[in-house]
Amino acid sequence: MNFDPRFSGRKFSSVGTRPIRPDGVDKVTGRARYGADFNMAGQLFGRILRSPHAHAVIKKIDTSKAEKLNGVKAVITAKDLPDLTDGDAAMYDILDNCMARKKALYDGHAVAAVAAVDARTARQALKLIEVEYEVLPHVTDVDEAAHHHAPLINDQIFTEGLEEKPVKPSNVTKRTQFGHGDVHKGFAEADFVVERSYKTEQTHQGYIEPHACVASVSSDGTADLWVCTQGHFVYRQHCAQLLGMEASKLRVTSSEIGGGFGGKTHVWAEPVALALSRKAGRPVKLVMTRDEVFRASGPTSATSIDVRIGAKKDGTITAAEATLRYSCGPYAGSWAEIGAMTAFACYKLDNVKTVGFEVLVNRPKTAAYRAPSAPMAAFAVESAIDELAHELGMDAVDLRIKNAAQEGTRASYGPVYGPIGIGPTLEAVKNHPHMKAPLGTNQGRGMACGFWFNFGGQTCTDLNIGMDGSVSLAVGTVDVGGSRASLSLVAAEELGIDYSHVKAIVADTSSLGYNDMTDGSRGTFSSSMATISAARNAIKVLRERAAQMWDVPVDDVAWEKGHAIAKGEKYGNLSPLSLKEIAAKSGTTGGPIAGHSELVADGAGVSFATHICDIEVDPETGSTRVIRYTVVQDAGKAVHPTYVEGQYQGGAAQGIGWALNEEYIYGKDGRLQNAGFLDYRIPVCSDLPMIDTQILEIPNPNHPYGVRGVGETSIVPPLAAIANAVSNAVGVRMTHIPMSPPRILAALDAEREG
Amino acid sequence: MAGIAVSTTINGDNIEYLCQPDETLLEVLRDRLGLTGAKEGCGTGDCGACSVIVDNRLVCSCLVLGAEAEGRKIETIEGMAHGDQLHPLQQKFLEHAALQCGICTPGFLIASKDLLAKNPSPTEEEIRFGLAGNLCRCTGYDKIVRAVQDAANVMKGA
Numbered sequence: 001m002n003f004d005p006r007f008s009g010r011k012f013s014s015v016g017t018r019p020i021r022p023d024g025v026d027k028v029t030g031r032a033r034y035g036a037d038f039n040m041a042g043q044l045f046g047r048i049l050r051s052p053h054a055h056a057v058i059k060k061i062d063t064s065k066a067e068k069l070n071g072v073k074a075v076i077t078a079k080d081l082p083d084l085t086d087g088d089a090a091m092y093d094i095l096d097n098c099m100a101r102k103k104a105l106y107d108g109h110a111v112a113a114v115a116a117v118d119a120r121t122a123r124q125a126l127k128l129i130e131v132e133y134e135v136l137p138h139v140t141d142v143d144e145a146a147h148h149h150a151p152l153i154n155d156q157i158f159t160e161g162l163e164e165k166p167v168k169p170s171n172v173t174k175r176t177q178f179g180h181g182d183v184h185k186g187f188a189e190a191d192f193v194v195e196r197s198y199k200t201e202q203t204h205q206g207y208i209e210p211h212a213c214v215a216s217v218s219s220d221g222t223a224d225l226w227v228c229t230q231g232h233f234v235y236r237q238h239c240a241q242l243l244g245m246e247a248s249k250l251r252v253t254s255s256e257i258g259g260g261f262g263g264k265t266h267v268w269a270e271p272v273a274l275a276l277s278r279k280a281g282r283p284v285k286l287v288m289t290r291d292e293v294f295r296a297s298g299p300t301s302a303t304s305i306d307v308r309i310g311a312k313k314d315g316t317i318t319a320a321e322a323t324l325r326y327s328c329g330p331y332a333g334s335w336a337e338i339g340a341m342t343a344f345a346c347y348k349l350d351n352v353k354t355v356g357f358e359v360l361v362n363r364p365k366t367a368a369y370r371a372p373s374a375p376m377a378a379f380a381v382e383s384a385i386d387e388l389a390h391e392l393g394m395d396a397v398d399l400r401i402k403n404a405a406q407e408g409t410r411a412s413y414g415p416v417y418g419p420i421g422i423g424p425t426l427e428a429v430k431n432h433p434h435m436k437a438p439l440g441t442n443q444g445r446g447m448a449c450g451f452w453f454n455f456g457g458q459t460c461t462d463l464n465i466g467m468d469g470s471v472s473l474a475v476g477t478v479d480v481g482g483s484r485a486s487l488s489l490v491a492a493e494e495l496g497i498d499y500s501h502v503k504a505i506v507a508d509t510s511s512l513g514y515n516d517m518t519d520g521s522r523g524t525f526s527s528s529m530a531t532i533s534a535a536r537n538a539i540k541v542l543r544e545r546a547a548q549m550w551d552v553p554v555d556d557v558a559w560e561k562g563h564a565i566a567k568g569e570k571y572g573n574l575s576p577l578s579l580k581e582i583a584a585k586s587g588t589t590g591g592p593i594a595g596h597s598e599l600v601a602d603g604a605g606v607s608f609a610t611h612i613c614d615i616e617v618d619p620e621t622g623s624t625r626v627i628r629y630t631v632v633q634d635a636g637k638a639v640h641p642t643y644v645e646g647q648y649q650g651g652a653a654q655g656i657g658w659a660l661n662e663e664y665i666y667g668k669d670g671r672l673q674n675a676g677f678l679d680y681r682i683p684v685c686s687d688l689p690m691i692d693t694q695i696l697e698i699p700n701p702n703h704p705y706g707v708r709g710v711g712e713t714s715i716v717p718p719l720a721a722i723a724n725a726v727s728n729a730v731g732v733r734m735t736h737i738p739m740s741p742p743r744i745l746a747a748l749d750a751e752r753e754g
Numbered sequence: 755m756a757g758i759a760v761s762t763t764i765n766g767d768n769i770e771y772l773c774q775p776d777e778t779l780l781e782v783l784r785d786r787l788g789l790t791g792a793k794e795g796c797g798t799g800d801c802g803a804c805s806v807i808v809d810n811r812l813v814c815s816c817l818v819l820g821a822e823a824e825g826r827k828i829e830t831i832e833g834m835a836h837g838d839q840l841h842p843l844q845q846k847f848l849e850h851a852a853l854q855c856g857i858c859t860p861g862f863l864i865a866s867k868d869l870l871a872k873n874p875s876p877t878e879e880e881i882r883f884g885l886a887g888n889l890c891r892c893t894g895y896d897k898i899v900r901a902v903q904d905a906a907n908v909m910k911g912a
Contacts, residue, residue: 020848027856028844030791030831034857037790120774206891208795208803209857258793258857259891290796481854481892642851646893650854653894677800677889685895686879686886 035212035228054670108295186319186351190310209258231517262368421634444729450716455520469580476515521709538595603702636708655718765833
C-alpha cells in the first residue's frame with residue numbers, strides 16, 4: 001500500500017454530513033435501470049426448467065419436442081455446460097447448482113433451459129421437455145440429516161475434521177472447533193450452569209428484485225453480461241471459468257441492484273444465460289420469477305444449536321461451550337464454522353469451546369445472508385446469557401458488561417481485539433431511556449448483543465479530474481445502499497472540494513481492476529480506503545502541476561482545502577491555486593490528472609451492536625408485535641450518518657421478520673410450501689414501529705478516517721433480543737425461531753399444563 | 755396470435771398498443787412501452803413494486819390485464835415529476851433517504867401519492883396501514899414513513 005492507512009483523528013468537513021445521494025433522482029423517477037430493465041436488440045427470453053423432486057436421479061432428458069416448437073432458438077441441459085472445473089470442488093458445486101448433472105438435489109434445482117423469441121414461447125417450451133426421474137428418499141431437516149441413517153445426499157462425502165477418517169460417507173461434511181482454555185475446569189468452578197438447545201428455521205434474504213441478467217455471447221468468443229449482482233468481478237471469474245472463457249473477454253456490467261443481502265454473491269442463472277446465448281447466437285434475457293427466487297436461490301441455514309454456560313455467583317463466566325449444526329443445502333459449506341467463530345465473540349472468556357458441523361440437506365444451496373451464520377449463534381448464546389442472568393438474579397445488561405470483551409481480549413475465535421465497541425454499546429443501552437420506560441400488560445422487554453467480523457479485501461478505484469475541475473470517481477464495489485454517496489463524500493473530503501463536484505459510478509469489469517464483491521460490510525470501508533489513496537495520488541499530481549505553473553520546487557507546494565499553497569515567505573505573492581485552476585491548465589502541464597489505487601483493504605475493524613426491544617404478545621392468538629425498538633451500534637466513523645442509520649434499521653427489520661414470521665416450510669414430499677411473498681411473510685409497514693438508532697464512533701485504527709463496516713451487524717442481535725423479550729413477557733423460555741403464533745401458543749399451553 | 759388493440763391514456767398521453775389476452779398491464783408497460791419504472795417483484799400482487807394508479811385507484815399492474823386498460827387513465831412513476839420539478843414525495847424520499855436499493859421506491863411513491871390524495875393528513879398508523887401493500891426489505895420503513903409525513907405537511911402548506 002502506498003499510503004498510510006492508519007487513523008489520523010482529523011477534523012472533517014464533508015464526511016459526517018448528510019447530502020442527497022448521487023443516484024437518488026434516477027431512483028425516485030423510475031429511470032434507474034435494474035437487472036430486468038435492460039434490453040438488447042434481438043434478444044431472446046430464457047426460462048429454466050426445475051426439478052419438482054427434492055432428490056432424484058435424472059435418468060433421461062428429451063428436449064426434442066421443445067426444440068421443434070416455433071420460436072425456440074436454444075435448449076440446453078448439463079451437457080451444454082461441460083465440466084471445466086478441473087478438480088476444483090467448490091466450482092464444481094457451483095456448476096452443478098446452476099444445472100443439475102446427475103441428480104436433482106432439491107425442489108427447484110435447474111435441469112434444463114430454453115431461449116425463445118418471447119417469454120410465452122419459452123414457457124410453452126418448458127412444458128415440452130420430458131425428464132425421466134428416479135425419485136430417491138430425501139431429507140430436509142438439519143438434525144435428521146445429521147443422523148447416521150438419514151438418506152445420503154452425496155456418497156463421496158466423508159466428514160472432514162474428525163480425529164479419524166470415517167469409513168462411511170455422511171451428510172455431515174465437516175467438523176470445526178474453536179476456543180481456548182479448559183471448559184471442564186471452567187464448569188467445575190461454576191456456581192450456576194445453564195444448558196439449553198435451540199433451533200432456527202431457514203429464511204430467505206427476501207430482496208425485492210428477482211435475479212435478472214442479459215447475456216450476449218459473440219461468435220468471436222467475447223461476451224457481455226448485464227446483471228444485478230453484489231460482485232460483478234466475481235461473477236465474471238465464475239462465469240468465465242464455467243464457460244471456458246478468458247476473463248478479460250467477458251465484460252460484466254452491474255446494474256442497479258434491488259437488494260442482495262448476501263444472496264447476490266453467487267452465480268445462479270448467469271452461466272445458464274451465457275450458455276443459452278452461446279448456443280442461440282443471440283442475446284438472452286433471463287429473469288427469475290419470485291417462485292424461483294425462493295425455491296432455487298438464496299436461503300440461509302436452518303440450525304440446531306446446544307449451548308452451555310457456567311458462572312460464579314458474582315456473574316463471572318467461567319466456561320462457555322456450544323455445538324452448532326447448520327444446514328448447507330446439498331453442497332459443502334462453511335456456515336457452522338462461521339457460527340462457531342462468532343458465537344461467543346462478545347465476551348471475555350478464559351475457557352471457551354465451540355464446535356460446528358456442516359450438514360447437507362435437500363434444500364437450495366445455502367447462500368450468505370447479512371452477517372451469515374451469526375444471528376442464529378447469537379440467538380442461542382444471548383438467550384442462554386439472559387437465562388443465566390435470571391438464575392444469578394443479576395440484571396441482564398450488567399451481566400454482559402461484567403463479561404464483555406475489551407481491547408486486548410483474546411477473542412473466542414482466536415485473534416486479540418484492538419479498540420472495540422461492545423462495552424460502549426452496553427453502557428449506552430444501560431443508560432438509554434428505552435430501558436427505563438414502563439411496560440404494559442402482556443408486554444416484555446429484551447436486549448441482546450451481536451458481533452460481526454467485517455471484511456476488507458481487494459479493491460481498486462480510479463479518480464479522474466476533468467478540465468473543469470469536476471471529479472469522476474469510478475469504484476468497483478457495487479452500491480447496495482448508498483455507498484456512491486459515502487464515497488463521493490470521502491473524495492470531496494480528501495481533495496478539499498464540495499461534494500457536488502464529485503460524481504461516483506460503479507465501473508464495469510473491463511474498465512477497472514479486480515474488486516472483491518460488496519460483502520462483509522466492506523463497500524464503504526474498503527472503497528473509501530482506496531478512494532482516499534487515489535485522491536492522495538491525484539493530489540501529488542496536482543501539487544506537481546502547481547509547482548510547474550509557479551516554477552517552484554514541488555516540495556514547497558502543499559495541498560490545503562482544495563488549493564495548492566506555496567509554502568514559505570519567499571512565495572508571499574503567490575495566491576493559492578484551486579483544483580479547478582490547476583485542472584484548467586492540465587492540457588499544457590502534462591495532460592490529464594488522475595489518481596489510481598489498487599490495494600487490499602486490510603484491517604476491517606470488528607463491529608458490535610446491542611439492541612433493545614419491547615414486544616406485546618396476544619395470549620389468545622400468540623401473535624406478537626414489536627412496539628419499540630432501539631439499535632446501538634459502533635460505526636467507527638459514520639461517513640453518511642443517514643445511510644448508517646438506514647443500515648441499522650434495515651438489519652433490525654430483517655431480524656424482526658426472522659424472529660417472528662419468516663421460515664421455509666417443507667412438506668413431507670420435500671417440496672417448498674410457501675414460495676411466495678403471501679405465505680413467506682416479510683415485515684410490512686404496519687408490522688413495525690419506528691426503529692430508533694444510536695451511532696457510536698469508536699475509531700477503527702486501521703482506516704485513515706476510523707471507518708468500520710456497518711451493513712451486517714444490525715441483523716445479529718434481533719433474534720435473541722426479541723426471544724428474550726417474548727420470554728420475559730410470557731414467562732416461558734422461547735427456543736425455536738421463528739416465534740410464530742402457533743409456537744408461542746404451544747409454549748403457553750405447555751406452561752399451563754405444567 | 756392476433757393482438758388486442760388498446761387505446762388508453764398513460765401519464766396524460768394518448769397511447770395505443772396491441773397486446774395478447776394473457777398479457778398483464780405490467781408486461782405491457784415494461785416490455786411494450788419501455789416504461790420500466792414499475793417493477794416486477796413477485797407477479798402475484800404481494801409486493802406492490804408494480805403499483806400504478808388506474809382511474810384514481812391504486813392497483814398492482816401485475817394483476818391487471820393489458821387489455822383492461824382500454825379507455826382508462828393510468829398514472830405511473832414516469833409521470834410523477836413535472837419536467838425537472840420533482841413531486842414533493844419524490845423530494846422528501848430523497849431528503850429522508852427513504853430508499854436504499856430503490857427497487858420498491860416507484861411503488862411506494864405511487865402508493866403514497868394515492869394515500870395522500872385520499873387522506874392529506876394521515877396519522878403514522880394510517881400511513882403504515884396505507885402502505886402495507888408495498889414491501890421494502892432495506893429500510894425497515896422508518897424513513898419512508900417520515901418522508902411521507904414530511905411530504906404531507908409540505909403539500910398541505912402548498
